[in-house]
Amino acid sequence: MTASSASSASPASPTSSGPTVSVALFTSDLRLRDNPVLRAALAAAEGVVPLFVLDRAVEEAGFAVPNRRAFLADCLAALDEGLRERGGRLVVRSGDPAEETTRLVHECGAHEVHIAGGVSGYAQQRETRLRMALEEAGCALRVHDAVITAVAPGALTPSGGRDHFAVFTPYFRRWSQAGRRTPLAAPRAVPVPEAPGSLRLPRREGARGAAPGLARGGERAGRERWASWRRKGGLQRYGQREGGQNDLGADATSRLSPHLHFGSLSPVELAHEAAAKGGAGAEAFVRQLAWRDFHHQVLAARPAASYTDYRPHGDRWRGTEGDAEREIAAWREGRTGYPLVDAGMRQLLHEGWMHNRARLLAASFLTKTLYVDWRIGAAHFLAHLVDGDIANNQLNWQWAAGTGTDTRPNRVLNPLTQARSYDPQGTYVRRWVPELAAVEGAAVHRPWRLPAAERARLDYPEPVVDLGEGQARFRAARQRDRG
Ligand SMILES: Cc1cc2nc3c(=O)[nH]c(=O)nc-3n(C[C@H](O)[C@H](O)[C@H](O)COP(=O)(O)OP(=O)(O)OC[C@H]3O[C@@H](n4cnc5c(N)ncnc54)[C@H](O)[C@@H]3O)c2cc1C
Structure with a gap:
C-alpha cells in the first residue's frame, strides 16, 4: 500500500465472534492486478466483501450513458469472474454508495472499508459522506492513493505554495522524478463471507443504444489489448511521425483509455512496464500517462474546472441560438x-x-x-x-x-x-x-x-x-x- 489515510473512529469489533471482515469498495479500479484497495482489504481481515454500488446519482445526472454502461457491465462481469476463480464473488448493490456501503457494513459486521481516493468534486463529496456514515457505524474508512492515477493528485506541488501545477512541462519534470510504487500481483484467494446478498450483475446487452463498434471491457480484454499492441510494435512506433501516435490513418495508439477510465488496467503498472521497456516510443507513451495525471491533479485542486473556465478571460461564446x-x-x-x-x-x-x-x-x-x-x-x-x-x-x-x-x-x-x-x-x-x-x-x-x-x-x-x-x-x- 502506498500513501493511504485512515479516518474515523477506532475500528469497531465485529458484531459476531466470527471471522473479521473488511469491505473493498470498488469505484474506478475494476481490476484484481495491482489493486492496493483489494490487497489492503484482504490484509486487514479474514474475510473481504468486494462491493460495487451502481450509483443512483450518477444515473440521475445522466452520466451513465449507454457506451459507458456497456463497458462497465463487461468490467463487472470480468471482476466477478476473477473473484470466483479465487473463491470469492462480487457483491453488487444499487443506490447511494454511502448508504449502501454502511448497510453492508452492518450486515456483515465489517470493521474497515477500503476505497481508492477519488478526484472529481463528486468523488470527493462521496468520500466525505461515506466517512461520516461509517463513523456513525464505528467503522474505519481507509483511502488509498495512486490507484486511479500513477502519481496521487496533490503528491506533487510547485514551489511557491501553490496547491497544484497549472502547466504541464514543470509537472512532467517532477512527475518523472517521483518514485512510483511497485505494481502488486493479483491475490491468490479472496475469501468472501456467505451472508451478503447481491443484485444480478448488469449485462452489456442491457445498455441499449451503445455504439456498434464499441470495444470490449474488462481486465482480461484490457490486458490482451496491452499485450497485443506491444507485440505488434505499438510502443516502439508510438513517438514516430509515421505509424505513431499522431498518424490518424495508422490508428496506432494503444486504445487503452477506457480501461484506464474504469480501472480495468492500472496506470502504475502501465507506466512501470513501459518504462522497463525503454526507448523513445515508451518515453512518449509514459508522457501521455503523465498528461492524464496532470489533468487529474488540476481537477482535484479545482473541482469547479469541470464546468467553469479554469482561466477566465471573459469569452462570450455562442450558445445554441440562431x-x-x-x-x-x-x-x-x-x-x-x-x-x-x-x-x-x-x-x-x-x-x-x-x-x-x-x-x-x-x-x-x-x-x-x-x-x-x-x-x-x-x-x-x-x-x-x-x-x-x-x-x-x-x-x-x-x-x-x-x-x-x-x-x-x-x-x-x-x-x-x-x-x-x-x-x-x-x-x-x-x-x-x-x-x-x-x-x-x-x-x-x-x-x-x-x-x-x-x-x-x-x-x-x-x-x-x-x-x-x-x-x-x-x-x-x-x-x-x-x-
Ligand atoms: C477534447 C478532448 C477530449 C478528451 N476527452 C477524454 C476523455 O474523456 N477521457 C480520456 O481518457 N481522454 C480524453 N482525452 C485525451 C485523449 O484524447 C485520450 O486519452 C486518447 O485519445 C485515448 O486514446 P489511447 O488510449 O489510444 O491513447 P494513447 O495515445 O495510447 O495514450 C495512452 C494513455 O495516455 C492517456 N492520454 C493520452 N493523451 C492524453 C491527453 N491529452 N490527456 C489526458 N490523458 C491522455 C490516456 O489515458 C491514454 O489511454 C481528450 C482529449 C481531447 C483533445
Missing part, C-alpha cells in the same frame, strides 16, 4: 463539410471513441472556428465517449478552447493543415466518411475543389463556414471579449 444551432448540429453529426473534422465526429458515433488528434481538431473547430461554448462540445463528447472522464474531457476541452492550461490559448488548428500533417493520404477520412470513400489521395480533404459533376454525385455537404471567415470571427470575438 445560426449556431445549425452549425452545432452539423458538428455533432459529422457534416461540417470539413472531412477531417467529420471523420472524427463519425468515429465517435460509431465507436464511442475518437483518436486524440481528431479530438483536438474537433474541439478546436467548435470553439475557435465556430466560437461555440466549449461546454456544449464537452457535453456531446461525454454523451458518447466510452472513456468519458470529467478530468480528461473537461480539461482537454478547456485546453483546446484556450480557457485551460494551454500556454498558447489563441492557437487555432486548421483542418487542412492538420490533414496535411496527420492524414496526408486521406486514409482516416475515407475510413469514416463513406460518401468520400471513392475520392483518391489528398483531394479527399478538399471536396469543394472536385469537378462539379463529381461533387454533385456525393451526398456530402458544403463547408458550414468559410475557414478564413470563421477564424477571423474568432479573433475578433477574442479581442472584443478579452480586450
